[in-house]
Amino acid sequence: MQIRRDTIGLTVDGSLMRLYVAQPQPEGCWPGLLFYSDIYQLGDPITRLADRLAGYGYVVAAPEIFHRREPIGAVIKPDAIGRLRGNNNARNTSTAAFDADAAAVLDWLTDQVAVDGARLGAVGFCIGGHLAFRAALRPQVRATACIYPTGLQDGLLGSDRADSLQRAAEIQGALLTIFGSLDPHVPEPAREAILAAFAAVPDLRQTTRLYEANHTFMRDDGERWDPQCSDHAWGEVIAFLQKELG
Numbered sequence: 120m121q122i123r124r125d126t127i128g129l130t131v132d133g134s135l136m137r138l139y140v141a142q143p144q145p146e147g148c149w150p151g152l153l154f155y156s157d158i159y160q161l162g163d164p165i166t167r168l169a170d171r172l173a174g175y176g177y178v179v180a181a182p183e184i185f186h187r188r189e190p191i192g193a194v195i196k197p198d199a200i201g202r203l204r205g206n207n208n209a210r211n212t213s214t215a216a217f218d219a220d221a222a223a224v225l226d227w228l229t230d231q232v233a234v235d236g237a238r239l240g241a242v243g244f245c246i247g248g249h250l251a252f253r254a255a256l257r258p259q260v261r262a263t264a265c266i267y268p269t270g271l272q273d274g275l276l277g278s279d280r281a282d283s284l285q286r287a288a289e290i291q292g293a294l295l296t297i298f299g300s301l302d303p304h305v306p307e308p309a310r311e312a313i314l315a316a317f318a319a320v321p322d323l324r325q326t327t328r329l330y331e332a333n334h335t336f337m338r339d340d341g342e343r344w345d346p347q348c349s350d351h352a353w354g355e356v357i358a359f360l361q362k363e364l365g
Contacts, residue, residue: 120143120144120145120174120175120176121143121144121145121174122141122142122143122144122170122173122174123141123142123143123144124139124140124141124166124170125139125140125142126138126139126140127140127227128191129182129223129224129227131186131216131219131220131223132187132216132219134186134187135186135191136182136183136186136220136223137161137182137183137186137191137192138180138181138182138183138224138227139161139166139169139180139181139182139183140178140179140180140181141166141169141170141172141173141178141179141181142173142177142178142179142233143173143174143176143177143178146233147176147233148232148233148234148235149176149177149178149233149234149235149238150176150177150178150234150235150238150239150240150360150364150365151177151178151179151180151225151228151229151231151234151235151236151238151239151240152172152177152178152179152180152228152239152240152241152242152360153180153182153221153224153225153228153239153240153241153242153251153254153260154168154169154172154179154180154181154241154242154243154247155181155182155184155241155242155243155244155246155247155248155250155251155254156181156183156184156243156244156247157205157244157245157246157247157335157338158184158195158201158202158205158206158208158209158245158246159194159195159196159197159201159205160183160184160185160189160193160194160195160205161181161183161194162194162195162197162340163340164338164339164340164341165181165244165338166181167339168244168337169181171353172242172356172357172360175357175360175361176365177240177360177364178228178231178233178234179242180224180227180228182220182223182224184208184212184217184220184246184247184250185205185208185209185212186220187212187216188208188211188212189208197338197340197341209246209276209277210277210278211277211278212277212278213277213278213279214253214276214277214278214279214281214282216277217250217253217276217277218253221241221250221253221254221257222257225239225254225257225259225260229259236259238261238364238365239259239260239261239364240260240261240262240263240264240292240360240363240364241254241255241260241262241263241264242263242264242266242356242360243264243265243266243268244266244267244335244337244338245266245267245268245269245304245334245335246268246269246270246276247266247268248265248266248267248268248269248271248296249265249268249269249270249271249276249281249283250276251263251264251265251268252265252268252271252283252284252294253276253281253283255290255292255294256283256286256289256290258291260291260292261291261292261293261363261364262292262293262294262295262359262360262363262364263290263292263293263294263295264295264296264297264356264359264360265294265295265296265297266296266297266337266352266356267297267298267299267302267304267305267334267335267336268296268305269304269305271283271284271305271309271313272284272305272308272309272310272312272313273309284312284313284316285316287316287317287319287320287323288320288322288323290320290323292324292363293324293325293326293359293362293363294317294323294324294325294326295325295326295327295328295355295356295359296313296317296325296326296327296328297327297328297329297330297352297355297356298310298327298328298329298330299329299330299331299332299333299334299336299348300329300330300331300332301331301332301333301334302332302333302334303333303334304334305334310329314327326359328352328355330345330348330351330352331348332345332348333345336348336349336352337349337352337353
């Protein structure tokens with residue numbers, strides 16, 4: 120379906136946070152998704168992903184994850200310097216600050232007339248996959264897709280050690296985790312540690328998919344983009360969200 124796009128501002132802890140919103144053009148009451156970017160923030164490759172989800176019937180709200188450190192609208196170039204800049208931003212943002220952003224976006228979604236507040240989910244890529252996992256710890260989040268999430272296995276997220284994986288038992292919704300077998304940031308030992316933590320929670324409704332692909336294989340502007348694996352992964356994500364949220 121056709122979509123429309125908006126940009127709004129939310130104030131969190133005294134910092135103005137840009138929120139990119141993509142939603143179906145037809146009037147209705149849709150599921151809402153908290154959508155997290157990678158460390159490069161909301162450039163075109165990321166907003167295209169958000170737009171795609173919106174076209175399947177979701178109100179997608181994507182925050183600038185480094186709004187406390189970057190000017191509004193800042194898009195980090197995905198090169199060597201950009202990686203240093205993005206990772207430095209992460210290292211200087213606390214887990215509590217990331218959590219406050221999640222709460223603000225979920226509250227905003229709940230307040231929208233176009234959103235069914237009983238059908239909320241989260242989707243994220245790279246560091247955003249880890250942030251989506253933390254959003255899943257909130258009881259109102261019914262479905263979460265974590266796509267090549269970094270730092271889950273060792274708690275590396277922000278300026279402090281995150282306890283995300285240790286809190287997996289708090290997740291009440293369904294969880295989909297997508298990995299790439301060639302991903303140097305989430306190698307096999309890391310995947311095994313994550314899956315072991317999942318297995319230790321018998322009631323956790325989780326599904327894992329492994330593709331023969333590298334990190335960021337769903338980002339269509341990079342050398343690691345894999346169109347075939349990306350299409351398959353999108354099919355998994357959409358089917359998962361439709362099953363859990365409608």
